[in-house]
Amino acid sequence: MAAIMEADNITAGYGRRVIIDHQTLTIPAGKITGLIGPNGSGKSTLFNVLNGFESPMSGDIKLFGEPISQFSHRKRAQKIACLPQQPAAAAGITVSELVSYGRYCHRRGLNRLSKKDHQIIDEAITAVHLDEFKEHIVSNLSGGQRQRAFVAMTLAQDSPIMMLDEPTTYLDLTNQLDILNLLKDLNENYHKTIIVILHDLNQAAQYCDHLICLVDGEIKATGNPTDVITSDVLADIFKVRADIIYDKCTNCPQILNCQSLAGSGG
């Protein structure tokens, strides 16, 4: 499994507070990697050092084999498109305007978008099925449509890697599945390497090829969903006792009958 990103012995946190302590991990190329873990486990911290927003206190992060610190903002954005949690659009802009922002890291000095830019913007809007809404104002869209517009913006960055921080939070189930299917589609048909923070373990198991499970800033389990979603991991990390069944077609693990162990001291 070729690694597109590697983090070697990284320590990260805010101010003096260490959240991620000496951890090593790799992100496989061409796969969907899910970051899972309880609240406050350091997922967002890890996310923000992997995408280069924050520098780690120590350790190296390599992007395509080169230290990420050597990438300029623009060069990094050409490699990694990143969608934070609950992105906010400027007031009054249309979907196509928003998506065109994704081209920022490719432009050279001038403000004009080239023919190629327009083509990529149109393709991105088509990929998220928002063709009819191109000229609609982003803030007037429904939650699911808005999220897809932002995904289209990151898609227009035309980067091999896409990182999304909880893209399904605050969406109803249909829209959650919509976004996840979209990510699957982008992974399979556009060959994107995707790194995504997810809360729903069943969805993570179903849609991700590779899972990284964090707890208290430490990587406790990593591998494909069948290796990571086990009753031991659930009990140790998430403090729940649950039955696990395996999907007949895909052999993907799914969790049933959860019971919290947190209160019972077990």
Next chain:
Amino acid sequence: MSRTKNGMLWLILVGLLGLGIVLNVLGGPKWYSLSQLWQPSSQLIHDVIWTMRIPRMLASVFVGILLAMSGALLQTISRNPLADPSILGINAGANLALIIGGVTGIALSIANTVWLALLGAGCAFLIVIFLSMSKNGLDPLRLILGGTIFSGFVSCISFAVSMITNTTQQFKNLLVGGFSGVNYQQVLLLAIVTVIVLAGVTAFRTGFTLLAMDEKTVEGLGISVRTLWLFAAIFVILAAGASVAVGGNIGFVGLGIPQLINVLHPGSFKQNIGLTAVAGGTFMVFADLFAKTAVAGIELPLAGLSALIGGCLLFAIVAFGRQVARS
């Protein structure tokens, strides 16, 4: 539809600006007829038009453009529709620097007013930014609250300094705002700054537009937030400093004009900045006309006039439920 609306607005605003320019030159303690512009009936009228009224008209247009643009810029980069160089105390800082300079005996020549105003505006901006920094970077609410208090504080010092030193009459223009006695040197200064700010904002317009989004998203798009902020700050300080150096502390143009354009034509920074600039110039040229002609024999204080109109606008905005602060 939006395109035709945009075109209409441009047409109306440019038409109004043209009308305002002509009326502003003709109006004053004594109204002239249109034909005096090319066939002055006496040397005196010729001199009044060319050495007093035209520079004054030009100064008001440039200051209107500069203040409206710096307001729009501040509102975008701080993600707060209430930001404006006078609310944040940038104008007041420039003002105070000029008054202190004048009181301490620095001759208020063009060159001296420029560096004093820029220094004052720059220091004020830095202090306000520092006040509004929280753990998670710039806090839009702190920016506005801190800025308002700071602005009031600095304005009080300005008044106190000029009261104590008995120079209120000397600094009247600075304190209450106005364009009487503007000369061509000052107009040239404003013209140069306007060209710089217009060119800079045009060059960076896409970047500034993107800054309106949340910081993480902006960073993900490959934008160096710091660099853009630095340039935006330079343009705001230049615009506010030059405006204050010539016209004194005129408030609410930077707040009201971008807001008004946004209500008439909702759109991003990039789409609205041109309209905002023209509307600022138009507003100012009419406000100045009103200040010098409304009450015979008296110059109304432009700052007060502008604040009056701006205040009404602000009430309207709040009443119609526009978001006042986004965090």
